[in-house]
Amino acid sequence: MNSDTRRNAEDALARLAAVIESRLPANGGDPDKSYVARLLHRGPDAFLKKIGEEATEVVMAAKDADHGGDRTKLVNEVADLWFHSMVALAHYGFTPADVIAELERREGTSGIEEKALRKAQDREASND
Amino acid sequence: MNSDTRRNAEDALARLAAVIESRLPANGGDPDKSYVARLLHRGPDAFLKKIGEEATEVVMAAKDADHGGDRTKLVNEVADLWFHSMVALAHYGFTPADVIAELERREGTSGIEEKALRKAQDREASND
Amino acid sequence: MNSDTRRNAEDALARLAAVIESRLPANGGDPDKSYVARLLHRGPDAFLKKIGEEATEVVMAAKDADHGGDRTKLVNEVADLWFHSMVALAHYGFTPADVIAELERREGTSGIEEKALRKAQDREASND
């Protein structure tokens, strides 16, 4: 993927976040006209439950792919999971850019993978 | 956030995906030196289990925020969830850009929110 | 709870398992007349998705209880989780008694808690 394709693809994430934000009750989102406005209107339990459900669907799609199933289903399910995560982020006043900034911060933190690794090694050692 | 900030933040997502890909066994990822290489080396169940676990942590952080807790914890947990989703994507040969393209495709599909809305309305009507 | 109450309550678990088994397609369960028959008829993804969803609802009910909410909601959600687990068990040819036998087997295995404990201690030590 070249740089232009990526830029367009990634702008889509910011654009989608803006659409979701426009569906917040405070921004006039109409639960009778929009699925996202409806989820946000029904409150946290409605979209949090979807996050648990979509995470399960990611796992099922991955297991099917392991056993020879269609791999693109996984992309659809991760899209559903990220989409509903973005609904939650919007409700609590955050954007995908905040999540990406946090991921970037970790990437920049030297030694973070080494620490996670030591934990994982200890954990497995204690499984014996 | 201005356009430059966003671009940098979003490039981070592509950069992180490249780091994760470099940890694949086929790319010489060393399970003794990298947490991601270790997860990928242990196989799907290892990182899929993390997706279920991190989704649960997103839900817990959101519920704590609802009850007055620190909202930034939610960003950390969504970052963990997306990060482990990206490990799964890499294992099955996909990137975050594939997920974003799928989200963009839906955004462009006219009427998609209306259909999801009709389903949600029917569902709630039948709860009465 | 005295012994008779308990016996009656627990017989309910076996009775419920028998009802669920009678809803299996092979036993003539009619998807147009029974919710369980419908779930079983639709196949594993339908009831597995419910397990992920109900686990999330258990977590949400527990967090609400932590923050002063109604504790009895937790019992309802665990009932939903166990119920859908029983649907899965029936599909794969098992009963709650198999699960209870497994739990009993572990209880009888001396040292099992000690082993789980050592693992948990190592894990936490490596978090420092």
Added chain:
Amino acid sequence: MNSDTRRNAEDALARLAAVIESRLPANGGDPDKSYVARLLHRGPDAFLKKIGEEATEVVMAAKDADHGGDRTKLVNEVADLWFHSMVALAHYGFTPADVIAELERREGTSGIEEKALRKAQDREASND
């Protein structure tokens, strides 16, 4: 399974609940000597996270069974899920008998399956 076997198996559930209760901090459970005492000592997030994790493991074991894997793994994972549910129940002052009573109450509520069925039918109709 005859009635005696079942009674013994099910008494195991009540016995296990009693062991878990004895691990509560208020009952002197020692986090250095017992895995359950440690989970309870660390507080709700510790065992709630396990519920999300174990639900995911149930789903993975079921998918593996669908694709020819060992079915008994499912029983082990449901046992883990129920076990950690029982830890949560104990923390909030409930027992498995409360869950079973709730399941029995529903079984006795005439029409409950029919209502769940109507909801499921409406939901699927709106998917077309």
